[in-house]
Amino acid sequence: MLLLTMTQYTSLLFAVKKCKAVNQNVYFVTFNQPLYIKVRDIIKNIGPESDLKNIIIRLGGFHLLMSFLGIT
Numbered sequence: 405m406l407l408l409t410m411t412q413y414t415s416l417l418f419a420v421k422k423c424k425a426v427n428q429n430v431y432f433v434t435f436n437q438p439l440y441i442k443v444r445d446i447i448k449n450i451g452p453e454s455d456l457k458n459i460i461i462r463l464g465g466f467h468l469l470m471s472f473l474g475i476t
Contacts, residue, residue: 412443420455431459437467 423431440463450456
């Protein structure tokens with residue numbers, strides 16, 4: 405479980421690095437449902453001085469649609 409979380413953390417750091425290279429201040433990253441939950445926890449537990457504070461995570465379109473259909 406820890407290795408999977410470190411991989412997601414590394415992915416977030418990579419996204420931040422690429423966005424900074426093009427002077428983008430807010431970073432949008434899309435994940436599928438299981439990864440979205442883990443990444444949301446990572447973002448929630450980071451400090452305010454972290455580079456990850458400007459990341460906005462999104463749930464993938466398929467999982468968003470399936471969640472919507474599950475509640476109707």
